[in-house]
Amino acid sequence: MKTARNQPRPRPLRWLPAQWPADAAGRRNMALLVQLRWLAIAGQVATILLTHFAMGITLPLGSMLVVPCIAALMNVGSLMILRRRTDITHAELFLALLFDVLALTTQLYLSGGATNPFLSLYLVQVALGAVLLHRWSVWGIVAVSTACAAILAFVHRPLYLSGALEGHLFDLHIVGTWVCLTMVAVLLVLFMTPINRNIQERESHLARLRQQAAEEEHIVRMGLLASGAAHELGTPLAQLAVVLGDWRHMPQIAGNPALIEEVEEMEAAVRRCKSILTGVLMSAGEARGEAPEVTDVRHFIERIAQDWRAANPGMPLRCDFGPHDYPRIIADPVIRQAVTNLLDNAREAGATYVNMMVSRDSQWLHITVRDNGRGFSPDMLADVGKPYRSSKGRQGGGLGLFLVFNVARKLGGRVDASNGADGGAMVQLRLPFATLALEEDKDGA
Known part of the structure; x- marks a missing residue:
């Protein structure tokens, strides 16, 4: 347990929300490419062994098995990078797809070139590039793929059929084309769906950032x-x-x-x-950090309640702290203003009494304001916390809760609004002790 010093120096408040998710769409997409490469490695090894030993088609086993080994090393390196990084750059995704194109080209060169029906697997890399990469990068993958396919039509190691397969190259090509088409369709469905979901989540994350800005x-x-x-x-x-x-x-x-x-x-x-x-x-921040108030939660809340009762005589306000012990905190003025806004909103919503309930668990301080007023309408609950969304019907209303939501977000907390079972509104402000507490304790709720 850390204890406070004789002259505690306030920790700066965290003005970036602790709950913001990292923009890790690139990392998730790279993880999907790694999974696809593992499937490609398993498929290549199985196809090579089946073709060479079961079908009797002579292949350069040593050379062809080197390619999946290199791909496996590439995957191991990619996984090590993914464990240390929260996101992957666009250039790294481009290089990963380019490696897969060149690996496929090597295998096709060693097994018939353009006559190999698995030539259509280039389309998987092009489709992935169209979803994951920028325009210039996509055309780069297209150019490399088409160039490799064209070169394979003239430069490749031919396949030699013997025994029962001799003279049936076209039949084998038809069967291989069907197998390749099935593989392409299955791979596109399996991997394009989660990739699209990752991109949509990234766009939603960026939209939330723009809204917050x-x-x-x-x-x-x-x-x-x-x-x-x-x-x-x-x-x-x-x-x-x-x-x-x-x-x-x-x-x-x-x-x-x-x-x-x-x-x-x-x-x-x-x-x-x-x-x-x-x-x-x-x-507004002009006095922030000059004379921080170090106090305990109970005294801080009771003083807010006392000042509010003095400003609103005749309005009952009850405070309930529950059977909890509270740590000492650095009480920022914006928290006082946020709690006061919640109390003012309850009064302005037609409440005849207000209850303020304070509780805690091991990580969070909970401040709940409950009233017997009109409560929130369904439309208001859907847009609660947005500016100028108010049930009071006056111009410029709705800023109180808007400020409360933003104070909570900046301090790494959250606000939940709902209607009580017997009417009235209930708003809960949750603030993390990691931001507020002067000393960390191990006491739970």
């Missing part, structure tokens, strides 16, 4: 606008506070208890406005 740009603009407005409002609020202080000492007001009470109420309102502006600036 657009949302984060939107948040940056909102933060700049809020920060600018906070700075602009700070000066008139300060002047108003000075004026109210002067009023308090004026004889006309000092001798009138009713006016004194009104001045005190206005001063309290000014202090409240200053506190809100300070929170806006901190949430």
Whole structure:
């Protein structure tokens, strides 16, 4: 167990989501090529031995068996690379397919050249290249394949048939063509389907990244606008506070208890406005890292609840921490703002009471806000967390949950929204202790 030092230095928050998957479509496609090469190796060895020993067709066994051995070494090297890497480059996929084309060319050269019915296996490499490679690379595979096929028509080691097979070369060619066609069809179905799925997953991943980038740009603009407005409002609020202080000492007001009470109420309102502006600036990042708050979860949540009750008198808010022990955390202002947004959303949705339930397991802190309001509509649940998607029906609504979702995502957590069985809405904010905790403990839920 790691313990906190006397003067703990806050760890920087993780501003890249820990749950983002690696863009490993190239790695998965290379793994499929390795599987295809293993099948090719097994098929080549079986075909060579069957043709030479069972059919009595003389083949250069030594030379032809060297090719699958080299392919096996290629596969071993590819697997070692796959274990160390999270993705494979386009150039590496191109070289892998080019190796398979040259290996097939070598085998065809040693077994009849263009007269070998397995010449059609070039189409498998071309089809794989059309799916996996860029345009120039695909045409490179096409050019190499057609050039090799053309060369094999003139340069090859001829097959010699003897005994019962003598004079039946055409019949053997027809049977071999059927076998090759069946192999090509089966291989294309077996391998093109998962390759297409890998490509679709990659495109979906890139689309999610683009969406997140657009949302984060939107948040940056909102933060700049809020920060600018906070700075602009700070000066008139300060002047108003000075004026109210002067009023308090004026004889006309000092001798009138009713006016004194009104001045005190206005001063309290000014202090409240200053506190809100300070929170806006901190949430915008201007105060981040300057004075980090090291506290425990219970105290942090209770203070949020206390401030919210003070700002919303008459609205019941119950906090339930359950039978858990909580570690000390570095409480970032954006977490406070996210929890406050959840509470504000519950109030604005027509709730007459709000429950905030806090729990934990070995890795996550769970903060759940439950209310008895209108709940989420089916359309809202489908788009929950997107900007300007709100059930309140007012212009500019829907930013509260949008900010909560993005705060959770940036801290490596997640947000789940649902409706309660007896009505109302329930939103759970999950944050990882790996990001928040000042010290790691081994206690579970």
